[in-house]
Amino acid sequence: MDENLIKVLNSHLQGVIMGENEMIKLKEKVKDYRLKVLIDNTLLTIEEHKKVILNEIEELNGKAVKEEGIFGKLVEIFNSIKEMAIDNDKQILEKAIKGTEMGFKAILDLLIKESNFHEHLEKSLIKISDMYSGHIKEMQEYLITIN
Template identity: 30%
Template sequence: MNSMDNEIVKDLNELLRGCHMGASTFKEYLVEAQSEKLRETLKHSLDIFQKHETELTSRINSYGEDAADSTGIMAVLSEMTEKIKTMMADSDEEILNQSIKAMDMGLKACHDFIDKHKQVPEELLFVIHDLEADYKKVYRDLTELKLNNY
């Protein structure tokens, strides 16, 4: 594998770790959420994370590499911080605020990948754009819930 492919795989694994972290955090939020609309949105978000975990894993494996099956050491520390925030998220409003921030981070990661890797195969770019579109939809859904007082 050439150095460009190594960088692509490394960054795909970072996106995958983000999906793992998002799924873990949103599962915690689902337990705490009171509003049925918020719970439905969180469940839908979990489906999206699972879809993209599968797709990113497949793409990484297509390079002959192993996909990250956890969040990694730095992400574990970040996840611990998120778990503390989750414990502090004692209201639907706080869950919404933290969820919106998480989706914003995911969108930034997608943009960073696209900016960094301008010469990737078209089918991989499609996967990243699909991830970005799904993250935007979740972001909009969460923002709409917040604006409408869930």
């Protein structure tokens, strides 16, 4: 069992969980049907992202975290305060784009920093980053159309 790799994966998983929680909060505020669909699609990718990391931790005989951790909780509280001012779909969409970009960048950072992943995990993470990229593009295109 590679303790260091499990620690890195759990840290990454905490970020994924935090991102998922934030995206769910944003979805609860959405009025526009198309935006709900875009956020739902992103949530499906986040779920796949979580599953890939959880499976890898299991394969390494490690124990996966179940929540975002203390730092993540503090960030969530801070974001909740900031999100009180968000009151329209355009602002929600902008926040969703930013959050999805963070997930995309987190995967790239993980792949750059950790070179000892097996090929299957690397391919899965690249596939998920491509999915995030697609969601970002769709959301950006939709952002142009909303007022």
